[in-house]
Amino acid sequence: MQKDFKTVEESHVIISELMLPSHSNFNGKIHGGYILSLMDQIAFACASKHSGAYCVTASVDTVDFLRPIEIGELVTMKASVNYVGHSSMVIGIRVEAENIQNGNVKHCNSSYFTMVAKDKAGRSIEVPGLILKNDNQIRRFAKSIKKKTMKKKRIQEFLITDFSSDRYLHILEEHKVKLEKEA
Template identity: 80%
Template sequence: MQEEFKNVAESQVVISELMLPSHSNFGGKIHGGYILSLLDQIAFACASKHSRAYCVTASVDTVDFLSPIEIGELVTMKASVNYVGRSSMVIGIRVEAENIQTGVVKHCNSSYFTMVAKDKEGNSISVPGLILKTDDQIRRFAKSIKRKDMKKNRSREFHETDFSSQKYLHIVENHKAKIEMEH
């Protein structure tokens, strides 16, 4: 029988990995795609640990690369469940890179992955709720709800059926675009 509620700490995952030259891009920094792959792995581990089930990535929200990661730095990713729905979980991940020679640590990224728990047949299954014990945990849960609501509004706006360009001219006019419509 699965637990009805779990503490946030029970599902937290931390991984560290030394960044190698093979992880770099043409600019000599660690490739963002490699970091995204690590983010997906830790999100899976955290969600699976919370749900005790196989989990899939449903969406990725807010992947902002704040600071480049250098070859030779130790990257640490910290993941925790910020929010749970019926079968979905929002996993918050903080990425830090440490220069192991100087000890300087920099915040490189914060990301939010929505993961969904599945059974062996691929059907979504219920996940345990969260026991919130700190102000940070309550804030993260509430912010996840706000992001979810904003995503619904964004989705509704982009699925409108009125495609008239006239409706959007006021949005475009103060940006770096030149309109040369053909008639």
């Protein structure tokens, strides 16, 4: 039997993984794509735990790589449900890397994945509501509402804006761009 509401803690997921040379890029740092893959996995686990259903990634909001992750560091990812809609959930993910030799921990990334719960036929299904217990959880939920509103406005603005090149030539002058229009 599925609950109508769940606490944030009920679907909280933490994973840790040692970063190996096989995870590195040509610069000797851990490949960002590998970190994104791990983030998608933990977002899936958290959303599925909350919804009790199979979940798919609908969108990823801003991924900023704040600090590089080194080979040999222990990466820990923490995921929690920040927001729920009808069938969607915003999963907040924090990525930290620990130098296991000296214990130094650094914040490397934070991101927000929107996940949607699906039934076996691939149709979106309703997810449980969220019980908020403290100011931090309320703040995260409110921030998610604000981000969702801002995203809708941005999409709408792009839909109604005329991006024909003649209208924006003056803006291009302020940027590092060279125009060589074809005849």
